[in-house]
Amino acid sequence: MKKKKLSLFLFIDAFGWEVKQRHPDFLKGLIVDSKPLETILGYSSACDPSIISGLTPSEHKLWSSYFYDPQNSPFKWTKPLGLLPNFIFNRGRVRGRMSRWVKKQCKFSGYFQLYAVPFKELLLFNYAEQKRIWEPGGLPRGESIFDRLSREGISYYAHNSDFSDEQRLESLRAHIEQQRIDFAYCSLGKLDGLMHAKGNDHPDIGNLMQWYDDQFRQLIAAAEQHYEEVSWYIFTDHGMHNVTDSYDLMSDIQSLELKWNSDYCAFYDSTMARFWFKNENARSKIFQCLENHPLGRILTEDELKQQGIFFEDGQYGELIFLMNSGTQIAPSFMGVKPCAGMHGFDPDDPDSKASISSNKPIPKTITKIQHIHSLMLQELDLS
Numbered sequence: 001m002k003k004k005k006l007s008l009f010l011f012i013d014a015f016g017w018e019v020k021q022r023h024p025d026f027l028k029g030l031i032v033d034s035k036p037l038e039t040i041l042g043y044s045s046a047c048d049p050s051i052i053s054g055l056t057p058s059e060h061k062l063w064s065s066y067f068y069d070p071q072n073s074p075f076k077w078t079k080p081l082g083l084l085p086n087f088i089f090n091r092g093r094v095r096g097r098m099s100r101w102v103k104k105q106c107k108f109s110g111y112f113q114l115y116a117v118p119f120k121e122l123l124l125f126n127y128a129e130q131k132r133i134w135e136p137g138g139l140p141r142g143e144s145i146f147d148r149l150s151r152e153g154i155s156y157y158a159h160n161s162d163f164s165d166e167q168r169l170e171s172l173r174a175h176i177e178q179q180r181i182d183f184a185y186c187s188l189g190k191l192d193g194l195m196h197a198k199g200n201d202h203p204d205i206g207n208l209m210q211w212y213d214d215q216f217r218q219l220i221a222a223a224e225q226h227y228e229e230v231s232w233y234i235f236t237d238h239g240m241h242n243v244t245d246s247y248d249l250m251s252d253i254q255s256l257e258l259k260w261n262s263d264y265c266a267f268y269d270s271t272m273a274r275f276w277f278k279n280e281n282a283r284s285k286i287f288q289c290l291e292n293h294p295l296g297r298i299l300t301e302d303e304l305k306q307q308g309i310f311f312e313d314g315q316y317g318e319l320i321f322l323m324n325s326g327t328q329i330a331p332s333f334m335g336v337k338p339c340a341g342m343h344g345f346d347p348d349d350p351d352s353k354a355s356i357s358s359n360k361p362i363p364k365t366i367t368k369i370q371h372i373h374s375l376m377l378q379e380l381d382l383s
């Protein structure tokens with residue numbers, strides 16, 4: 001016997017509106033409505049919590065991964081590792097293994113990567129997403145869809161971040177075939193990884209989209225076989241730019257001859273640099289250096305507020321510098337070398353736009369990624 005209703009929320013990381021336009025055959029004949037969505041300036045660490053809560057980063061308190069907090073750093077115990085030469089840790093595989101080890105030592109359950117943060121600086125920073133956000137109680141502030149699902153006693157599936165896309169889809173399908181769930185949120189990461197490595201228009205992307213197309217058609221067919229009514233939404237948090245240039249912003253700041261951690265501290269993301277100041281001299285020197293910088297701009301308080309990423313206490317930086325679109329900071333604390341593709345540039349760019357597609361008409365009120373939360377509530381008759 002068929003179960004009554006299933007709502008599927010399928011997330012493909014970096015399946016932006018422009019990427020979708022380049023693959024018009026994806027779920028052709030099944031998609032009834034699709035539209036671009038405004039993203040939030042930052043990375044998945046900012047966007048994903050907003051999608052599942054409807055809140056902005058200023059509200060749920062998760063924006064970038066790392067922030068300056070030497071007093072409460074969970075990484076103080078890594079101090080001896082700072083004495084070892086950096087090249088040991090800069091190899092991808094070593095770094096991956098170290099990330100898993102540090103995550104375990106710090107007892108983090110959330111998404112964690114060491115990226116290329118130098119060990120001798122790591123102990124100055126704290127890490128935002130310490131808890132797994134895909135379960136109740138996952139956000140530092142506010143409530144996510146998973147808090148609500150659990151309170152309402154609705155059975156649901158949420159992906160396991162340790163699994164591959166194949167395993168996630170297989171496990172979701174098993175839940176559907178056993179009619180164990182009424183709601184699913186499944187995040188898939190292969191496309192993001194591929195576009196970081198090869199750029200946003202490489203031929204391999206067509207093959208991967210074909211694979212997703214096959215997988216989703218099978219999944220939807222299985223759902224329709226086991227449920228009377230199936231709603232599905234395929235969406236994302238941001239798009240992907242091709243990287244056209246890289247720039248060593250760290251050298252510009254180092255040439256100012258300010259003292260690290262006694263005059264200022266900085267975190268270099270791939271598209272942003274964030275600064276904390278210990279004195280006014282450092283603040284004005286760095287401000288002057290970046291004010292008329294040809295390769296990026298300082299974000300104003302108004303812009304930060306409008307984006308929902310303004311933090312009164314300067315948690316994620318007292319000054320935020322955003323690179324021009326397409327120019328990646330390299331080396332940065334996120335990677336030594338530039339990637340072929342990167343996101344986290346100006347959210348107004350066409351390549352930054354997110355997307356949503358569905359087998360149902362999408363309400364006009366859904367224009368930003370954080371609105372997906374209200375769509376989930378609506379599907380569950382909880383709005």
Ligand SMILES: [Zn+2]
Nearest residue numbers: 014192196343
């Ligand atoms: Zn990415």
